[in-house]
Amino acid sequence: MRDPEPCRIKHTEDTQELTELFEENGEFSEVEEKINVKTGEKPLSCSQTKQKDLRQRRAKKSFICTQCGKSLTNKHILDVHMRVHTGEKPFTCDQCGRSFTQKGNLMEHMKIHTGEKLYACDQCNKAFLRASELKEHLRVHTKEKPHSCHLCGKRFSLLQHLKKHQKIHTAVREYMCFECEKTFTTAQCLKQHERIHTGEKPYTCDQCGKSFTQKGHLSEHIRFHTGEKLYACDQCGKSFTLKGHLTKHMRVHTGEKPYTCVQCGKSFTHSTSLKRHMNIHTREKLHACDQCGTTFLRASDLKKHLRVHSKEKPHLCNLCGKRFSCLQYLKRHQKIHAGVREYMCFECEKTFTTANCLKQHERIHTGEKPYMCSHCNKRFSRSGHLKTHERIHTGEKQYNSVNFIDE
Template sequence: MVFVKEENEEDSSEPEPWRIKHEENADLSEVKEESKELSKELSEVKEESKELSEVKEESEELSEELSEVKEEHVKPGEKPLSRSKTKNKFLKKRRAKKSTTCTQCGKSFTNNHLDVHMRVHTGEKPFSCDQCGKSFAQKIHLKVHMRIHTGEKPYVCAQCGKSFTNSSHLKSHMRIYTGKKPFTCDQCGKTFLRSSNLKEHLTVHTKEKRHSCSVCGKSFSQLQSLHAHQKIHTDVREYVCFECEKTFTTSKSLEQHERIHTGEKPYKCSHCDKRFNTSSNLKRHERIHTGEKPYKCSHCDKRFSRSEHLKAHERIQRSEKPYTCDQCGKSFSIKSHLKRHKKIHAVEGSGLESTAASMYM
């Protein structure tokens, strides 16, 4: 038997009107989304195309400039410049074209270096340490600073094995071995290993002492010298030697002291083979060779190679006798004289007074 579907009978397979509308809306949303993605991709392609065009133009410009440099230096009868010389000349010319001038101080820089330089004038320090909060104008300065926290010292001296946080400190340290002193005083001609040493020395000529101790009024030319001095009043001796437990007010004093235990003598005389554990001892020794006597008496024309000799001499001139014997009250201008005098009391009562007297004479 065959069933014939009547015309008025509903076909259950046909979708309902609301479903058709919903599907149409969904399709339209998908088309819009695809359109947005295509627009985005098209923008990216345009941007890439623009960058490629700029690179191509710059490449053509570079080739043209390089050709110009080569042509400028290849004259009849002359050999063409080597590749390295041509490249250097080309780079020099290119830098001259690209350089810009600082409106604040007139210095010239390439574009990216000018941006960094401007922070000197603006005071901007965008790079901050996440350990202590200290800020820096350049990223490389932050990188070097971070080694304080990490303890990293990648620059090692090939002579003694001592390591440093940055290359400039190693370079400065190496001058101990080479004897090179590139920093010269324009007042007296004296030379120094470091620029900071020259700066400190210049205060001898200017006699400028801007930093005064609030406790005793003593003045200093350098702020760090004042800070070191103030520890005398507070009795803060935070640096301890692990060999003998002796304490010091500065890290430099501890470092110098530790050489007694290690036997290290990094400072070599440039005139003989003698070595010393401190730069001051080397400097004092070298005056034997040079005959230099930089310390002049303010009362007469006598000169001395050591400051302590000048001080002792001036005390005699002023009739000062700050060193007093606690046994008999006798005073002396020179500390060594007091020390020698005390030996008299040390042998008193032993029947050796005549021997002690002959020692003092």
Template sequence: MRDPEPCRMNHTEEQTELTEEYKENEEMPEEEEKYHVKTGEKPLDHFQTKQKDLKQIRDKKSFTCPQCGESLTNEQSLQIHMRVHAGEKLFTCDQCGNFFLWASALKSHLRVHSKEKPHSCPICGNSFSLLNNLKAHQKIHTGVRDHMCFECEKTFITAGHLKWHERIHTGEKPYKCSHCDKRFSQTGDLKTHERIHTRERPYMCNQCGMSFKLKAQLKVHMGVHTGEKPFTCDQCGTSFAQSAKLKRHMRIHTGEKLHECDQCGKTFLWDSGLRSHLNAHLKEKPHSCSLCGKRFSHLQNLKQHQKRHMAIKEYMCFECEKTFFSFPELKQHKRIHTGEKPYKCSQCDKRFSHSETLKRHEKIHTGEKPYTCDHCGKTFRHEDQLKMHIRVHTGEKPYHCTACEKSFARSSSLHKHTKKNHSK
């Protein structure tokens, strides 16, 4: 019988050899070795190395959007991100039917219906639905703008505002209209655009029921009911409901005439003035009065003219109860009561209540005399002066005295005659 001990001994020696060989030849798994703290290495150095290597691993495993090139850390994030390009809106508001890309966006939106604004600013008292919105708002008071664009160095209060701004430089327009091929850099612009296709007008006036595409349009409209005119001219004090109307009005004071006739070079303050003037070149007057035969370039002018035949004066001054055929006539009349003179001469300090009076006055400075008599060649600044002058040649005396039937070429002459001879 064999002695079992040598066998046991051999086996033990063999095990020892194998164990030592494994210790000498064993290599740590690549990932494990990276994060193994080696002898003599400081823990801080190890932490920095670990962070750097983790970043490299994330970069290797990143998922890149084929549409805009943005990199995301996992496939799920990429799938969620792709909704931006696809326009896929999975979350629906059960109150108004609006769709949202994200559940968080729907949650925020629902506070619009509940009117819940639990977060209040301690400085100005403004309330917000979301804590993040309050924090962003508070930066307005502190002046903190810690997000900077590296292209133009412009700074922003929030990362969201910076992201929107950066699309100016990149040209990125991730939001595509579901009805046409137009693309937009911001969801708000897309939403507004899509109302062209859907004809949606979500903003309704609670006074008259009129609806609008934009909240800003409703705000402007409400001025009709409230009478609020927050935009005031610093030259003459006239107030307007809209900033655009104030801007147009300011041209009266600056004399800025942006609209030029390509036929004669004459310039106009308003586009409407140029359009009316162009008809003078075309001599086109398609609208005719059925009562007197007078013709007009615009249908609106004909309608206004016909009111004179019917003696309809629907515009009344509340100061003196005088009535007028048109609103512009009433507006001009009101300046008698207010003393308003919005038209200032560009050559001197004189001011006028009517634009036509200003035009007449300015010819004194320019020396312009555009009206010429065909009989003698004499020139005049104003058309009415030429008409009166022509009566010298024709002998016409259209002004008749009702008391003695004497006739005069001028109304002023008739007035003097009546005062001298027939007044008691």
């Protein structure tokens, strides 16, 4: 009967595993030398060698942590491990005073101060301190979600997000707020919640000084300064700074209108649109101008209206210097410089800079007058014409003379 095939270091899968095993402890060269010594004895088979060395490896794990029972291969690793229990952090950053348990962690941290970012995304050029951070970031572009919940099938891009999610199923809510007795699945969630009570906002934008309770909120805010838009619509290519904005935008394509008015059944894509609509039924106008008494459904409408009195025009065209009271007026104006007239009337082929201008124009052809006066039932093609007309009934003074033909 033939002897088992001698173990050959370079040519077997078993030996590759051994190589990795011994390289981990820096002992490979010594083992290789022992295997090649001519002792005159029959060489062990690969499986026998592997089993023998695994036994030796287990035997070497004689350094046991007295706190948690974990076994380590040498005293140095045990000493480093003990810092988990003792809280010892011997490596301190001389820039900010932050301390670390291991020297490697300190060196990694120092890159924050030096601004060194070695790992760059080849899709958006965003740079990261660690390769692991780049790997996680790339999932934004690939949409990869490798971590799946075995209970509900929901997928996550990061393992920690999956672990946090799984606590929903196990109903583990061990962290309680002593102020309001609300419970949370993680200490981090509790800490973030407590800032509601304390008013603490530890994360500050270095560009505008605005502060936030959560780091993630600051990261999202910074994108407004950088113009970074990570979330792209796969239907039309439009990009957004926040994932929530993309989700809302997708309803334009799907036609989804999840918010329905219980009074008239009209549906809306956004909850804010429904709330605004409800004021039509209640006739509630919460925001009043202290100069002329005109009331508005929205605070933003009142803010815009006040510019009639103050003559304020904060929005400046950088091409011709013309100023505007509202941002949308500036954007519409800038299309004149760009020569953008993308909306065309199919009846007369006249082009317009905005969809709204086209819609208003088309009423000339259709004869549609959707705005009716509640006092005399007279109808108008534009809401602005109706508002101007209603001042006849209310006696409200007109700030600008508006001439229109809408009979």
